[in-house]
Amino acid sequence: GENVEQHPSTLSVQEGDSAVIKCTYSDSASNYFPWYKQELGKRPQLIIDIRSNVGEKKDQRIAVTLNKTAKHFSLHITETQPEDSAVYFCAASIRETSGSRLTFGEGTQLTVNP
Amino acid sequence: NAGVTQTPKFQVLKTGQSMTLQCAQDMNHEYMSWYRQDPGMGLRLIHYSVGAGITDQGEVPNGYNVSRSTTEDFPLRLLSAAPSQTSVYFCASSYSGVPVYEQYFGPGTRLTVT
Numbered sequence: 001g002e003n004v005e006q007h008p009s010t011l012s013v014q015e016g017d018s019a020v021i022k023c024t025y026s027d028s029a030s031n032y033f034p035w036y037k038q039e040l041g042k043r044p045q046l047i048i049d050i051r052s053n054v055g056e057k058k059d060q061r062i063a064v065t066l067n068k069t070a071k072h073f074s075l076h077i078t079e080t081q082p083e084d085s086a087v088y089f090c091a092a093s094i095r096e097t098s099g100s101r102l103t104f105g106e107g108t109q110l111t112v113n114p
Numbered sequence: 115n116a117g118v119t120q121t122p123k124f125q126v127l128k129t130g131q132s133m134t135l136q137c138a139q140d141m142n143h144e145y146m147s148w149y150r151q152d153p154g155m156g157l158r159l160i161h162y163s164v165g166a167g168i169t170d171q172g173e174v175p176n177g178y179n180v181s182r183s184t185t186e187d188f189p190l191r192l193l194s195a196a197p198s199q200t201s202v203y204f205c206a207s208s209y210s211g212v213p214v215y216e217q218y219f220g221p222g223t224r225l226t227v228t
Contacts, residue, residue, distance in 0.1 A: 034216065049216065089156055091157075098164060099145065099163075103159070103173070104157045106154070106156045
């Protein structure tokens with residue numbers, strides 16, 4: 001089955017700096033790569049996603065890049081703010097006969113220091 | 115719209131007891147899924163459903179049963195609770211599973227098995 005590895009597990013940056021989180025996946029048939037943000041005690045919420053036919057997608061301060069050949073994708077957050085502090089999860093989706101399944105990475109705890 | 119709702123929010127069980135975690139969505143989503151989240155780990159898929167009457171196993175299905183008799187509801191049954199099932203359980207729904215779209219998560223159920 002699909003395996004998703006996420007690095008780093010913790011990341012601490014100063015406010016205004018950029019943050020980059022990287023994920024690799026194992027199954028070349030994966031075709032959908034979402035990123036979720038989870039604040040303490042809350043539910044995960046989608047912040048950005050990318051499909052396998054696109055190499056890069058941007059939404060204001062957040063961008064995701066996908067390298068299908070190397071089977072890795074990254075989340076980039078620019079001009080970080082204290083409210084960006086949270087756990088971020090990457091995921092990869094593979095289509096199976098009975099539907100698609102998401103496999104999640106183990107998460108990155110991002111801390112933005114004011 | 116209430117979105118995805120889960121009951122109960124908290125539950126304590128004794129080893130060997132059974133119970134059902136409830137999940138409902140009012141967005142007419144075809145795809146529903148159950149995840150468990152353990153400290154320091156990502157979300158692991160337990161079971162999923164691409165429509166009423168159709169369910170399939172995820173990564174960690176042992177000890178859990180599901181059914182999908184209506185589009186709106188997707189209950190998760192713990193057959194004989196074990197301490198290893200202590201976790202936070204999230205239900206999620208999506209417009210479709212083929213292809214997969216954004217998953218909306220419920221608020222979670224925190225389960226402790228003693």
